[in-house]
Amino acid sequence: MDILGVVQQLRAADPALDYLGADEDVRPGKFLEFMLTNWRETVKMVPSEAFPFLPGRPHGDVAMYRGESSVYPTSGPPLLRGVEPGTRKAAALKFLEKFRVAELELLMQDHPFMEVARRRRFNVDFHALAQHYGIPTSLFDVTSNIEVAAFFAVAKWNRVLKRFQPAASGRGVMFKFDWQSIGTGYTRHFQPVGFGPGLRPARQHAWTFEIGREDFRHLPKLVQIIEFEHSLPASQVLFDKFNQGDWLYPDDCLASLVGRVDARKFVTDSAVRHAAAKDGVQVTPPRLLQWIDLLQQELGIGCEEVRLKLEPGEIALAESQAARLEADFDAHRVAFPVVREERESGRNSGGCIKSP
Numbered sequence: 001m002d003i004l005g006v007v008q009q010l011r012a013a014d015p016a017l018d019y020l021g022a023d024e025d026v027r028p029g030k031f032l033e034f035m036l037t038n039w040r041e042t043v044k045m046v047p048s049e050a051f052p053f054l055p056g057r058p059h060g061d062v063a064m065y066r067g068e069s070s071v072y073p074t075s076g077p078p079l080l081r082g083v084e085p086g087t088r089k090a091a092a093l094k095f096l097e098k099f100r101v102a103e104l105e106l107l108m109q110d111h112p113f114m115e116v117a118r119r120r121r122f123n124v125d126f127h128a129l130a131q132h133y134g135i136p137t138s139l140f141d142v143t144s145n146i147e148v149a150a151f152f153a154v155a156k157w158n159r160v161l162k163r164f165q166p167a168a169s170g171r172g173v174m175f176k177f178d179w180q181s182i183g184t185g186y187t188r189h190f191q192p193v194g195f196g197p198g199l200r201p202a203r204q205h206a207w208t209f210e211i212g213r214e215d216f217r218h219l220p221k222l223v224q225i226i227e228f229e230h231s232l233p234a235s236q237v238l239f240d241k242f243n244q245g246d247w248l249y250p251d252d253c254l255a256s257l258v259g260r261v262d263a264r265k266f267v268t269d270s271a272v273r274h275a276a277a278k279d280g281v282q283v284t285p286p287r288l289l290q291w292i293d294l295l296q297q298e299l300g301i302g303c304e305e306v307r308l309k310l311e312p313g314e315i316a317l318a319e320s321q322a323a324r325l326e327a328d329f330d331a332h333r334v335a336f337p338v339v340r341e342e343r344e345s346g347r348n349s350g351g352c353i354k355s356p
Contacts, residue, residue, distance in 0.1 A: 002234040003154050006174050006226050010065070010146045015058040017049050028056035034195065034202070040187050042123035045194035047144045047205040064142040064177040064190060064207055067153025071171050071227055074215045078136040092298035095291055097137050099267040101130045102275035104258060107308050112315065112322040113197040113253075120326075128193045128208045132201055133258035138210060142177060142190070145205040149174060151242050153228075154235035164245040166235030175216075176224040177209065195325060197318065198254030203247060253318035257310065266302040267295065 001009075017031045024030060031054065034045045048054060052062040068075070079097055083090050105126040108114060117124050131137040143149050153172045155164040179186045191208045193201035200206070209216070216223055242248050249255075272291065276283045295301040310318070 001228050002231040003150050003172065003174075003228055004234045004237060006153075006228050007146055007150050009226070010174070010176060014049075014061045014063055014146065016146075017057065031057075033205075036122065039192060043121055044123055044125075044192050045202070046192045049205070050144045050192070050207075061178070062144075062180070064144055064179050064209065065146055065149035066140065066142045066175040066177070066209075067149040067151065067172065068175075069153055069156050069167050069172045069230075071173050075140075075175070075217050076215050077138045077140055077210075078131075079138045088294065089298045092294045092301075093136070094138070096267070096295060096299060096301060097130075097135075098275040098279070099271045100135050100261060101127050101137070102278070103261050103268060103271035103308075104130055104135070106270060106274055107257065107261065107310070108197065110310060111197055111253075112319045113325070116322050116326050117196075122194075124196055125191055125193060125208075128191055128206075129196060129198075129201070129254065130258065131208055132193050132204075132206050133198070133254055135258060135262045139208040140210070140216070142175075142207045142209045143205045144207060147238065147241065148204050148248065151238045151245065151248065154230060154238055155245060164239075166232060166239045167230040168232040168235065170230050171227055172230055174226045174228070176226070177216075178222055178224070181221050196254075197321075198252040199250045199321060200248070200252050200255070203250060251317060253314050253321055257308075257314055260308060264308075265300065266304045266306070268307060269303060269305050270307065272303065 018029060019033055020026065020030045026032070031048045033048060035048050035051065037044060037046050039046060050062060051057075079093050080090055083093060108124070108126065114124070127137065128139065131139040132141060153174050154167045156167050157163075158165050177190075179190050182189060189209060189211050191210075193206040193208060195202050211219070217225065239245065269288075272288065273283050281287075292303045295303070
């Protein structure tokens with residue numbers, strides 16, 4: 001079976017939603033791509049396909065998906081791949097994760113999008129953004145869209161060309177996560193990345209998955225594993241669907257910014273203190289020295305108070321994308337009073353918004 005057969009099999013159980021066109025009115029059986037909803041007490045933009053009981057929705061499964069273009073013996077989070085658990089290096093990497101996320105959060109305070117987020121009162125998950133844009137974390141990238149996962153299941157990264165290329169031979173794998181099999185607490189483990197400062201998460205219907213075990217393959221009740229044979233014609237169908245991958249990776253005001261954060265050979269004192277404050281930990285001089293010594297000895301990462309700033313090109317792109325998002329909010333403003341009322345009463349769903 002090739003990837004198209006896998007997609008057909010998964011879609012039989014999880015039918016695609018029929019999304020509204022640009023000028024169509026909301027009606028049963030037609031859906032906007034995203035819903036504004038409370039997700040674990042924070043307002044998030046969530047792909048509509050994640051909600052099983054939408055009026056007029058075709059009956060079927062609601063699941064998360066992940067595609068990998070090669071078959072590996074284990075599937076662990078990027079942060080600790082190849083690192084022995086419980087070692088000093090593992091501890092150093094976990095500290096670095098916290099400090100990088102804190103650095104991104106501090107840098108984003110002056111980002112044009114944050115004013116939109118504050119005005120519209122919805123949450124930005126900096127941990128999820130860090131993972132989605134390439135900072136190694138303890139999270140997994142997953143998606144609620146089968147075809148997006150299928151693209152990544154056939155996409156090989158060419159380091160020379162710096163582009164994805166369609167897989168022609170070998171084997172790939174698709175993972176289907178029955179997230180609700182975890183029980184009522186499943187939202188603790190799955191988080192929508194949602195709309196945010198960059199367009200990429202919305203295009204990819206991006207989520208993150210976090211669980212205590214290192215290898216999710218050890219959770220057979222949660223994960224269905226489907227291996228398949230690569231075929232260039234089948235891979236090309238998915239590449240054509242997503243414009244060779246460019247549609248999933250649009251010009252994005254966050255990509256270069258996160259890359260600059262992750263490339264630094266040091267963390268800032270401000271980020272260390274911000275991360276500690278979020279964890280409720282008091283930063284004493286001996287404790288700070290202990291953390292920095294650990295990073296330096298295990299990872300070659302120092303500590304300097306050199307703050308990054310948004311570059312003019314990043315600001316211009318960010319401003320245009322923030323304006324576009326706000327226009328989408330305004331286009332659907334009739335739904336938002338419902339969101340506010342439900343949020344105040346503690347209920348869990350609300351209005352909708354189109355993706356870019």
